[in-house]
Structures are given as structure tokens and as C-alpha cells.
Amino acid sequence: MEWVYIKNLKDYIDKEVELRGWVRRKRSSGKIMFIEFRDGTGFVQVVVEKTTVGDENFEKADKLRLESSLIVRGKVRKDERAPSGVEILATEVIPVQIPTEDFPIQKPDHSIDYLMEHRHLWLRAKRQFHIMRIRDAVIKAIRKFYWERDFIQIDTPIFTGAIGETAGNLFEVDYFDYGKVYLTQTGQLYLEAACMAFGKVYNLGPTFRAEKSKTRRHLIEFWMNEAEVAYYEHEDNVRLQEDLVYYIVQYVLNSAYDDLVAIGRDVSKLEKIQKPFPRMTYTEAVKFLQKQGFDIKWGDDFGGDEETVLAKQFDSPLFVTHYPRQAKAFYMQPDPENPEVVLCDDLLAPEGYGEIIGASQRIHDYDLLVERLKENNLPVEKYDWYLDLRKFGSVPHSGFGLGVERTIAWIAGLEHIREAIPFARTLYRVHP
Known part of the structure; x- marks a missing residue:
């Protein structure tokens, strides 16, 4: 049989x-x-x-x-x-x-803490079954998108001596006689090296942020998809992100529609998403928020409330571009028309799910990159190999990072990001 x-x-x-x-x-x-x-x-x-x-x-x-x-x-x-x-x-x-005792998860009113404590068994529940299938569809869509466009997958290291953002958000690890290294918060710097060899590259893997955040949008360990493309400038980069996110949504609607319906997702909101996505500059966003009564001034970062109000105006994700230079990472290319802002964007998901992508054109000029490292009080010598990329055949290039769990949470309509990953690592949870 x-x-x-x-x-x-x-x-x-x-x-x-x-x-x-x-x-x-x-x-x-x-x-x-x-x-x-x-x-x-x-x-x-x-x-x-x-x-x-x-x-x-x-x-x-x-x-x-x-x-x-x-x-x-x-x-x-x-x-x-x-x-x-x-x-x-x-x-x-x-x-x-046949178990000799009652299965621990039977009641409809278990607390979320109880369910997370029994996550290894909670995964067997119908709702979790459908959410993990949606996650699987999102990851398949990401890989398929890049394969169809001749990108090369580059697996970037998890141990790193170079810092992509700020040292305060990194986990330090003792690495034999080498000294301190960090659990990666981004594979971007390594993808930049790879794009100079292969042109179009991407990765997909775990990243770590030592942020003491307890919001529904944050995890300590999460998965990122990053991409870098040689000769891509800001506009090329925005279009690539738009194509990727639209592709993911359409793929999930086609392959995991029943799973979305099974968990109560209003699929009509996903079906309304259209290209091109709406855009506004950071400066326009600040003015809009001020009119909405927010106490915010030019140069301030946006929090969850601000992102929600901005994205709420649209059915499709919203690009916010050209953030202040001093508010963003050292590697972002200043806008030649206004060096006080950089050629970057954040992509905000609708329905209050906030930022799912951070992106920018990268600095390709050696002297400017050294200047920016010093401005950010970063050790120039630690970036010797990264600076080498600007010595030998440097070209304009751009890239981005997409938070996989945030994207899943939005597409699935989850109340909290912890359900978007099989075993969540949050501020107070490393068990099971």
C-alpha cells in the first residue's frame, strides 16, 4: 500500500x-x-x-x-x-x-507566555501550521525572484570584525586569540565585495541586534535578505526593491492563499497592492507629520507611530527617501544636489507594520568613505578590506536589506512578529 x-x-x-x-x-x-x-x-x-x-x-x-x-x-x-x-x-x-499524559496545549485560552514557553509543541497547532507555510512561501519567493534575474547567492559570515551600523547594537564574542568579534547585524559589507566580482548578488540568513526593544516589531535574532548590485544608482535600487516586494506578495497570494484565509487574513488588502509604490522624501514626511500634530523636527528619526501614520495613507507600501546624512549610516552616498541628505530609502508596509526595507546607494569614493568613517568615530583600520573596494575598480553601487519576519508579519497580518519565526528570540526569551 x-x-x-x-x-x-x-x-x-x-x-x-x-x-x-x-x-x-x-x-x-x-x-x-x-x-x-x-x-x-x-x-x-x-x-x-x-x-x-x-x-x-x-x-x-x-x-x-x-x-x-x-x-x-x-x-x-x-x-x-x-x-x-x-x-x-x-x-x-x-x-x-501513545502519550502517557495530556498534551499541554488543548485550551483555547492559554496565555501567550505559556504558548511561547511551549513553542516546540505550539508549532503543531493549525494556525502555526499555516503561518509557517506562509513563511515558507515568502522565502521561496525571495529565492525565485533573484534566480529569475541571474543574481548569485553569496553566503555572508555570521562572525564579523567589521561593523555595518553601530557598535552599541552588537553582540560581542571572544574569538580565540583574535580578540572581540561580533555576531553580524548585516552582511552588506561582504555583499559589496561580492558585487564587484559578480555584479548582482544577494544573501538570506540570520542576523542579530542587541537592542533592548520589546515592541511587536522587534526580534533579537531575525532573518535578512540583502542584495547589492554594481552600477546600480538610487533609482535602480528603488525599482529593484519595488519589484521584489510586489513579487513576494503575488507569489504568496498564488501559492499560499488558503493559508492566508485560514488564519483570517483580509486578502483584499494584499490584492490592492499595485506598482509603482507611492513615494515621499523625508522632508515631505516631516512636514506631513507636523501637520498631523507630531512633535517632530527635521533630523529626528521616525518611530513606529510616525511610520504608521505615514503608511496609513496608502494601500501599497510607501518609500520614504533622502534622509538626513547625519541620521544614517556612514556608507550612504550623499545626494549630489543636496549633500545634507543621502540617496537612501526606507520602505514602510501599510496597515501599521512599519519599515520592512532599509536601502541606499553606497559611497564609492575612497576619500569620502574615510571621511565618513572618521565622522562616525569608527576605526578606519578595521575597514581596510572594505576601503580596498574603493581602490580597485570602484563603481557606483546600491543595495538594501529586507527584514524577513517583518515582511511575513505584514503579509500574514500577524499582531506580533514572534509568530513569524519558528523559535523567537526576544529580549526575555531564549527558551525553547
Whole structure:
């Protein structure tokens, strides 16, 4: 008998199959039992009739508890009322392991702290199943986008001696006789080196920020997708980000639509997203916020409230461009028409989800980069290899970083980013 996954059962109508998985729910009525069965690809109802399976099999099924592992053999029957479109009429039930105690997650009113403490088991819940499938679709979309455009994937290091942003947000690690190194907060500097070799490059991997933040938008460990392209200037960079985010949304709508609906996402809001995305400069944004009653002046950074109000005006994500030079990182290219601002952008997701991309054209002039390092009190000698890129065939180039979990949280409509990653690392959580 062929072992089949639930997601493929529609191809086996009226055929005998074997399923391997777990009990999610169970109810019985006399000589008939209904098992909600899951196998990691979906959920299906297994009907166990005493007259069909016999007394011994029925007794085995009766002893099953929530999250018992088992093998089911039976016939696939079409059932339009079922979410999966089919059900299984069991002919044999083979328990693999029956728990000796109650499954810890059964009540509908568990606190979020309790659920996070049992995250290793909470992942088995239907909602978490669908969220992780949406995450999987987002990551597939990212890779597919770059592969279709002939980008080369470059895996950037997690241990780094160079700082991409500010040292205050880094985790220090003792690295043998070398001294202090850091857990990476960005692979950007290494991607800049790679783009000078391969032209168009990207990465996808974990990054770390030692920020004591407890907001619904922050994680300590999170995944980033970054890209760098040689000869790309600011406008090229903005278009690439726009294409990527639009591609991700369309891919998820096409491949994970049922998962979005299953968790209650209003998909009509995603369907309204259109290119080109709206834009405003930082200066225009400040003036708008001041008119809305915000106590903000030119040069101040935007917080979550400000980002929400800005993005709330639009159905599609919003580009805010040309931030003040002193408010941004040392490597950002000043605008030749106004050196007090830099050629950069933040992409703000609608519906209050805030920044999902930070981007800029990079400084390609050696002397200007040294000047900016000194202005930011960064050790020039630590950036010797980064400065080398400006000595040998330097060209204008641009790139960005997309926060994967923030993007998932927005697309899935999650209230908190902690559900967008399998095992969240937040200010007070490293367990499990």
C-alpha cells in the first residue's frame, strides 16, 4: 500500500493508501470514531467504523490520545464538505506511540507566555501550521525572484570584525586569540565585495541586534535578505526593491492563499497592492507629520507611530527617501544636489507594520568613505578590506536589506512578529 501525504490525497480518490502522522482531535459516537489527522502537509478526517476495521483495530483507535503518532490505512473518499476535499475510511489503525499524559496545549485560552514557553509543541497547532507555510512561501519567493534575474547567492559570515551600523547594537564574542568579534547585524559589507566580482548578488540568513526593544516589531535574532548590485544608482535600487516586494506578495497570494484565509487574513488588502509604490522624501514626511500634530523636527528619526501614520495613507507600501546624512549610516552616498541628505530609502508596509526595507546607494569614493568613517568615530583600520573596494575598480553601487519576519508579519497580518519565526528570540526569551 502506497504511503501518501495529505496534500496529495485528491489524486487518490477511491484508492487504498497509507498515511503516517498524528492525532490532532478525536471524537466518537458509539461504533464510529472521527480522527482529525495531520501529517505536516495538511489535515484530513479519518473515519473509523467498527464494522469496517474490526474490534481489535477499533479498540486501538479508542486508546489514542491527542498527539498520538500513528499509521492509518484506508480508502480515500471524496467529501466536498471537508476542508481537504476528501476523507479517509480507515481499514487499519496502527499506533506508533501513545502519550502517557495530556498534551499541554488543548485550551483555547492559554496565555501567550505559556504558548511561547511551549513553542516546540505550539508549532503543531493549525494556525502555526499555516503561518509557517506562509513563511515558507515568502522565502521561496525571495529565492525565485533573484534566480529569475541571474543574481548569485553569496553566503555572508555570521562572525564579523567589521561593523555595518553601530557598535552599541552588537553582540560581542571572544574569538580565540583574535580578540572581540561580533555576531553580524548585516552582511552588506561582504555583499559589496561580492558585487564587484559578480555584479548582482544577494544573501538570506540570520542576523542579530542587541537592542533592548520589546515592541511587536522587534526580534533579537531575525532573518535578512540583502542584495547589492554594481552600477546600480538610487533609482535602480528603488525599482529593484519595488519589484521584489510586489513579487513576494503575488507569489504568496498564488501559492499560499488558503493559508492566508485560514488564519483570517483580509486578502483584499494584499490584492490592492499595485506598482509603482507611492513615494515621499523625508522632508515631505516631516512636514506631513507636523501637520498631523507630531512633535517632530527635521533630523529626528521616525518611530513606529510616525511610520504608521505615514503608511496609513496608502494601500501599497510607501518609500520614504533622502534622509538626513547625519541620521544614517556612514556608507550612504550623499545626494549630489543636496549633500545634507543621502540617496537612501526606507520602505514602510501599510496597515501599521512599519519599515520592512532599509536601502541606499553606497559611497564609492575612497576619500569620502574615510571621511565618513572618521565622522562616525569608527576605526578606519578595521575597514581596510572594505576601503580596498574603493581602490580597485570602484563603481557606483546600491543595495538594501529586507527584514524577513517583518515582511511575513505584514503579509500574514500577524499582531506580533514572534509568530513569524519558528523559535523567537526576544529580549526575555531564549527558551525553547
